[in-house]
Amino acid sequence: MFLIRLGVEPKGIVGSGWVVKPPYFDTHWDVQKQADGKKGLFVMCEWERILNPTIDVPLSINKLPRWNIGEKSWTPQSSGIKIPTHIVSELESLWAKHIGVSSLGDVFVDDEISAFEGEERIALIRHRKREQKLRDAKLKQTKTKNNGRLVCEVPGCGFDFEKVYGELGKDFAHVHHLKPIGDRNSPSLTSLDDLVIVCANCHAMIHKGGKCRPLEGLIHAS
Structure with missing residues (x-):
């Protein structure tokens, strides 16, 4: 979209x-x-x-x-x-x-980093806001833990944009919320543990049809 x-x-x-x-x-x-x-x-x-x-x-x-x-x-x-x-x-x-692929900023990375999300905004489109710093922090945290790589965390996938696309795919990945923002009726706290790194294909399948499917079992073993 x-x-x-x-x-x-x-x-x-x-x-x-x-x-x-x-x-x-x-x-x-x-x-x-x-x-x-x-x-x-x-x-x-x-x-x-x-x-x-x-x-x-x-x-x-x-x-x-x-x-x-x-x-x-x-x-x-x-x-x-x-x-x-x-x-x-x-x-x-x-x-x-x-957009510069991922816009990883100088965000201090800590497992306890969190931000409030789900707060109603009055804007051109009514939507639940995402704290970009939280996303960037998740990307940076994952890179730190995985020797600089961002790999899809869906079981059975493991897609690595940089491995496939080289320099073009470096630092690129999608960040998925395990707790759907759309299901929240009021502002709620989101921590880095509530976020996972996913590839574009898995992210699309997770949300296909307007749903939010669990990561486990998303990919069927052949």
């Missing part, structure tokens, strides 16, 4: 993440439409990265992969459009390069 900024410059992709629950209808965000009794379509997301367009440079729509003739474009009149399968891989690669 990608979040794109349109209407005002700079235009482009400013966020990426995963859908953790099926779309649902709720009170419309537009006051007039609320008064008319109309509903708005919402989706619960797990954000991997969100840029601040007043500080960070979005991935320009001029650099995005081209859609085929007859398909929608990067400037749709409505949200919730589906990205064509034939450009997904190229888009993910461009985004990874744009």
